[in-house]
Amino acid sequence: MFRRILATIAILALPAAPAGAQLTVQILRGMADSVPIAVVPLAWEGPGQAPYDVAATVRADLERSGRFRPLPQAQLVEQPHSAGEVDTADWRMLKVDYVLVGRLSPLPDGRFEIRFELVAVANGERLLGTAMPVDPKALKRASHRVSDAVYEKILGVRGAFATRIAYVAVDGPIDKRSYRLIVADADGANENRVFDSRDPIMSPSWSPDGRSLAYVSFHSGLSAVYVQTLATGAQVQVSAKSGINGAPAFSPDGSRLALALSRRDGNVDVYVLTLATQDLQRITEDPAIDTEPCWSPDGRTLFFTSDRAGGPQVYSVGLESGARARRVTFEGSYNARPRVSPDGRQIAVVTVDRGAYRIGSVDTQRGGLQVLSGGQLDESPSFAPNGADVLYTSRVGGRDTLAIVSSDGRVQRQIAASAGELREAAWSPYLD
Amino acid sequence: MQLLPILLILVGALVLGGCGKKATTVADQTGSTAVEGSGTDSTQGEGQVGEGRELPGASGSPTGGPAGVGNVIYFDFDRSEIRPEYAALIDSHAKYLAGSGAVKIRVEGHTDERGSREYNIALAERRAQAVRRALMLQGAGDAQLTTVSYGEERPAAVGSDEASYEKNRRVELVYGR
Numbered sequence: 001m002f003r004r005i006l007a008t009i010a011i012l013a014l015p016a017a018p019a020g021a022q023l024t025v026q027i028l029r030g031m032a033d034s035v036p037i038a039v040v041p042l043a044w045e046g047p048g049q050a051p052y053d054v055a056a057t058v059r060a061d062l063e064r065s066g067r068f069r070p071l072p073q074a075q076l077v078e079q080p081h082s083a084g085e086v087d088t089a090d091w092r093m094l095k096v097d098y099v100l101v102g103r104l105s106p107l108p109d110g111r112f113e114i115r116f117e118l119v120a121v122a123n124g125e126r127l128l129g130t131a132m133p134v135d136p137k138a139l140k141r142a143s144h145r146v147s148d149a150v151y152e153k154i155l156g157v158r159g160a161f162a163t164r165i166a167y168v169a170v171d172g173p174i175d176k177r178s179y180r181l182i183v184a185d186a187d188g189a190n191e192n193r194v195f196d197s198r199d200p201i202m203s204p205s206w207s208p209d210g211r212s213l214a215y216v217s218f219h220s221g222l223s224a225v226y227v228q229t230l231a232t233g234a235q236v237q238v239s240a241k242s243g244i245n246g247a248p249a250f251s252p253d254g255s256r257l258a259l260a261l262s263r264r265d266g267n268v269d270v271y272v273l274t275l276a277t278q279d280l281q282r283i284t285e286d287p288a289i290d291t292e293p294c295w296s297p298d299g300r301t302l303f304f305t306s307d308r309a310g311g312p313q314v315y316s317v318g319l320e321s322g323a324r325a326r327r328v329t330f331e332g333s334y335n336a337r338p339r340v341s342p343d344g345r346q347i348a349v350v351t352v353d354r355g356a357y358r359i360g361s362v363d364t365q366r367g368g369l370q371v372l373s374g375g376q377l378d379e380s381p382s383f384a385p386n387g388a389d390v391l392y393t394s395r396v397g398g399r400d401t402l403a404i405v406s407s408d409g410r411v412q413r414q415i416a417a418s419a420g421e422l423r424e425a426a427w428s429p430y431l432d
Numbered sequence: 433m434q435l436l437p438i439l440l441i442l443v444g445a446l447v448l449g450g451c452g453k454k455a456t457t458v459a460d461q462t463g464s465t466a467v468e469g470s471g472t473d474s475t476q477g478e479g480q481v482g483e484g485r486e487l488p489g490a491s492g493s494p495t496g497g498p499a500g501v502g503n504v505i506y507f508d509f510d511r512s513e514i515r516p517e518y519a520a521l522i523d524s525h526a527k528y529l530a531g532s533g534a535v536k537i538r539v540e541g542h543t544d545e546r547g548s549r550e551y552n553i554a555l556a557e558r559r560a561q562a563v564r565r566a567l568m569l570q571g572a573g574d575a576q577l578t579t580v581s582y583g584e585e586r587p588a589a590v591g592s593d594e595a596s597y598e599k600n601r602r603v604e605l606v607y608g609r
Binding site for chain 1: 510545546547548549550551553554555557558560561564578579580581582583585586587588589590591592
């Protein structure tokens, strides 16, 4: 009982980030049937102190997912380091279902090796046994991969712990705002400033190879779309036509950007820009607002927001010429900002639910809408690459913060910065 | 200095002022203030109206534009129609621009914070375009007007309440930027 309460109110402090405010992740609602697991500190087989605490990162990852309930370190009465040393009877008394054990050792070439094994307490079966060589600078990343392996083995869904998130941080009083586009690890650590400006930054979109971000910036005095290569910082202006340039979205193969453009007449429509040729294809042509395009996983359909029926709803249109748009959302008076899940089965939207702006999920096969979040002003949903969670912005206490809800609505977490506001978050693809 | 604003002030002083009246400030419907009444210390009866002088803060926009006229138009929720009460304001700016062909302005559109950001960019653009068309119908030149939409990104008021929302659903006419 006490352990259950601990699981639902756990607050995890993350290492201080050089680029700005400290981020903390708070679990607001975990699962009552979360999986109890013991993550035992790895044995360090080298001289002096271990270079990194792999088990601590794995424990934090699993806990933050809301699907696991790692045993607090103080309760680890035994510290086995291999499957053979695990006495399942003892662990059964502690009521854990799985035990993760392992060793960290230095390799002659200066790298390290992480060896880990996952044991099922019920029958003593060894479910995982892996040894991975790791660069000294990649120990945190490798720890996230261990979390991925455990998550996938137990839940049957690929983990997304070794991914990143991009978001906009806003600071300052209303007449002297500063905006920063930041990329951080999915747990909030390692914040890196991508771009900063005195003018608004919006709508970051990851390229499918995870190497670039497209985004909207007003620093020229007008809205324009840029693509920036993360490794080099090189920023290229890709659309600065008259009027609105907005809502960039990379196609699944990375060769095209869907955009919202108004050009001279002020009427916003969806276009597709082929980056290599600068060829511009017009997708919608009507007096309504058509914006916020999002690609289907196979790259053949665009979902978008349109108010052609009076208020904003989600539509889809094939990219072959002559295709007609079909309406996708039918419940409620306001559905906007579609984001398709990686398996194509769900579309996250901003929906008005009893007067509040919330994140909803449309089932593409059965058509129903499920409300996932519970705030008053929620927006900007983004799926994790495994489709298990949705990252979004929630306005709490008059400030924008980030939050994560599981795609079935059961697990709810909040991410808070110690200062400033965070918004417009985009979850990266898998980064291999 | 432009002749027209001086004439407007003098006409205003003549029409609205009276002897012995202290200068009063009156808020017009857009929230900016204009000065009414005579500026002198005359205490005689009718007929004695002194020359009105421009008081600090009396001109509409700090960097240009028709004096004594506001530069913000407010809108109803989710709407882009210009309310009839702003017809005079738009007319003033249009006539000012028509008379000063070299002057260019930005027509900046905004929404309140509710709903999705890029949709709000488009909604604010609709508002800015409505104002641009109205200005052109009243004589402003196409080349004098640049529309910019900020959606919900540049609020005038930070609260999450109706009073703040009202102040954010607006188009601003910006001179000299």
